[in-house]
Amino acid sequence: MQSQSEQKRARVLDPVERITEVIFGLLMAMTFTGTISVATADQSAERTMMIAALGCNLAWGLADAVMYLLRTLVERTRRINLYVSLRNGADSADGQALVAQVLPLHLAAAAGTEGLELLRSRLLEQPSLPEQASLGWDDFKGALGVFLLVAGSTFPLVVPFILLDQTALAIRLSNLIGLLVLFIAGWMLAKYAGAKPWQGGAVMAVTGGVLIVAIIALGG
Template sequence: MQGTEERKRARVLDPVERITEVIFGLLMAMTFTGTISVATSGQEEERTMMIAALGCNLAWGLADAIMYLLRTLIEHTRNRTLRANLCGATDAATGQALIADALPPRIAAVVGTDELESLRRRVIEYSSTPLPPRLGWDDFKGAAGVFLLVVVSTFPLVVPFLLLDQTALAVRVSNLVGLAVLFIAGWMLARYAGAKPWQGAIALAVTGAVLITAIIALGG
């Protein structure tokens, strides 16, 4: 039972969601840190830009968390509607069609009538089992996780500005840190997808390098 609960907690946000939220927050912060060298001329202006970067990620983190709750609410409502429609279907063929429509297209294309009927019967069999609330505690924990991932991803890029006095050097180090994080994120995404980690890491790092170069060319 404890192992089941631990797996449930671990899946509040799946690996793809966690990693992509970090990438999103990182790229948002880079749009600020990459322009500091031309947009600032002193410590006070640099501090203002850092606050702006954090404020931007706070706002986007909040918006992303709300969108996560909205997606979850839609998914839960869709599941409730599907179960109600299955229980109210007048014949097996109608129920099987509902199941097929709910499956991903590639899976639905290879699932036969027997498998669809088995799924239909299982859903009806467990129709008396209460569904979770439309938005439960785990959903709000997931939204909080989304918010924190977007916000926390700002800090690795800010640290060089706290440790280095030379703004130009801090910008370059911050860009390298961002590139390293993108490399790691690409590695993790590719490994999760079953692809070659090096290819995913290099692809995402190159994408980040192109973005950093574009930011510098525009005045970073």
């Protein structure tokens, strides 16, 4: 069985959660770059856009980091309560029901009575857990990682505006970079899921483009 530190590292590096964090931050940034007018934008407007995009993603990155810590604390509290309930005299049937509650429905059904009983017995053999859930240094490093993923997704989109003087070219290049990153994210998600990577990339790029248009149209 994995140690607690290994489990925490696995959560921090979970592919789906981390890739979706990047996608979220990227979409937020692209809603700002997508509102720049090629005809009327000047350096002042570009600077305002970059500051707004960065500020928005910093705020959302901070919010996501806090939610990561809260989710970690809730999950850890739930795990401790399960362990305590199993230890405090729960009979075999009640113990199996407790284990089934924390498993996805299809896994609980597939495990059956024998599988649930085996899991219950193995859990009772594990070392005692702390009486109260708490957050450690690894958890705060994970939250920092979430923050950096969301906030950092802004920078590839604003680089063209920093390096280029031509607004029209900067906008096109920024949008191209955004769609490329979305394609890569979709590719990685599809590969992780065992689907066709190029299809996942194409779907993500198209979906992202549609979402950006919709967000801008709705005033986002």
